[in-house]
Amino acid sequence: MFGDFRAVPPSSMASKLWTIGQVAKAGEVNVETIRFYQRKGLLPVPPRPYGGIRRYDQKTLARLKFIQAAKRLGFSLEEIGQLLKLEDGTHCAEARELARRKLEDVRVRISDLKRIEAALDDLIQRCDRAEGQICCPLISVLESGLK
Amino acid sequence: MFGDFRAVPPSSMASKLWTIGQVAKAGEVNVETIRFYQRKGLLPVPPRPYGGIRRYDQKTLARLKFIQAAKRLGFSLEEIGQLLKLEDGTHCAEARELARRKLEDVRVRISDLKRIEAALDDLIQRCDRAEGQICCPLISVLESGLK
DNA sequence: CTTAAGCGCGTAGTCAGGTACGGAGTCAAC
DNA sequence: GTTGACTCCGTACCTGACTACGCGCTTAAG
Structure with missing residues (x-):
């Protein structure tokens, strides 16, 4: 047992x-x-x-x-595979480079998401103000193609 | 031709x-x-x-x-499928609700990424300061398990 | 009429990051 | 000495968002 x-x-x-x-x-x-x-x-x-x-x-x-x-x-797992090859700690420069690229990457993702956040926030506010109207602002903005 | x-x-x-x-x-x-x-x-x-x-x-x-x-x-495509069902513009409340949930979602992703950004930034700076040392700070932090 | 690009359809493959399954083997304990 | 928990291994399956392939058909042009 x-x-x-x-x-x-x-x-x-x-x-x-x-x-x-x-x-x-x-x-x-x-x-x-x-x-x-x-x-x-x-x-x-x-x-x-x-x-x-x-x-x-x-x-x-x-x-x-x-x-x-x-x-x-x-x-990513692939990047982790690369990091693991540097695991003895004697390849600081390479490891740092990987980290630097990842940081870049993360910052791009953050700014993309912030753009999305602003757009969604704006749309929701417009929806709130348009309460009870014939056409939903969110839908109509999407229909217009948005950017 | x-x-x-x-x-x-x-x-x-x-x-x-x-x-x-x-x-x-x-x-x-x-x-x-x-x-x-x-x-x-x-x-x-x-x-x-x-x-x-x-x-x-x-x-x-x-x-x-x-x-x-x-x-x-x-x-996501699945969420878009839901939005498309509301496409006539008469379901503003539902559409807004979907958007609200997505906004929540986006904000969580942003804060996760910001935490990652800070951690990476800190590690890279430590690497810069530790130039030429025996053990790479990035690697050793990862080895210690980090959080 | 022939050529060749592009369509229609179904099936299958890709990538990431796993999760699940099934049959056989192993091990410790009751 | 059998039970029960767990391991080993291979293979298959999962989600999401596509992408590719192959065969035969349509269409327009030369």
């Missing part, structure tokens, strides 16, 4: 070896996501002891957390 | 009937995109004169432009 071989949290001692399920739980992702990252080359596939079950060390978990952190910064 | 039946722009007279290629060109989309929208129910499929070629009126083009305009406002 409970207490099976995976349910033991590898808390007590450092550098125990974990199952994929334990890594997934610790990294707060789906087991399938780990396999997916392995297929994408973002996570290593530990050797499988003849006929047994693969065991993962905390380096894999660290790498998983790295991936999640980079995702939160808006990097 | 040139001057074939599609190359004639329906400019001269209003309300000529166009081929799919002409509509696509006028709407600045791919022919396949129009077919795709038809399959999604966003554009009508005009009747096909027995064994002939479908002809599109300017209402279809207007609808296509409506779709493009709504896309620029950040609506």
Whole structure:
């Protein structure tokens, strides 16, 4: 029932070896996501002891957390793959360049969204003012083609 | 060679009937995109004169432009489908509600991106200051898991 | 009449980032 | 020594928004 071989949290001692399920739980992702990252080359596939079950060390978990952190910064999995190649910390310039491009990217997206925000806000206000009219301003603006 | 039946722009007279290629060109989309929208129910499929070629009126083009305009406002195709049902302009309240939800949505995306922007900006500055150090701040922050 | 661009239609593929499934194997515990 | 939880692996499926392909047909021009 409970207490099976995976349910033991590898808390007590450092550098125990974990199952994929334990890594997934610790990294707060789906087991399938780990396999997916392995297929994408973002996570290593530990050797499988003849006929047994693969065991993962905390380096894999660290790498998983790295991936999640980079995702939160808006990097795509492909970009994360590039960052991971720089993981030894000796390629600061390249890493910074990737970050700089991503920052550019994020800023463009922000300004696009702000334009959209302003347009929507304006339309909604016009709708509010036009309450009960024959033609809805939002719809008619869309019909006119908008920009 | 040139001057074939599609190359004639329906400019001269209003309300000529166009081929799919002409509509696509006028709407600045791919022919396949129009077919795709038809399959999604966003554009009508005009009747096909027995064994002939479908002809599109300017209402279809207007609808296509409506779709493009709504896309620029950040609506998904599914949401655009809903907006199109309100196209007669008599459902202002519903349309406004859709727009309001989309505005909410856009604002959330903006604030997410601003958080990312700040984090990236900070990291890049740290990288700039750490020039030539052993460990890259960007990488080490990612390694630490970041939030 | 032939040529060639473009249409009609259905099916299938793409990309990102996963999620789900099913059958067989493994492991720990009762 | 069987149960039950979980692993392994391959493959398929998902959403969103398209894009491509292939075959045969239509149309206009030369």
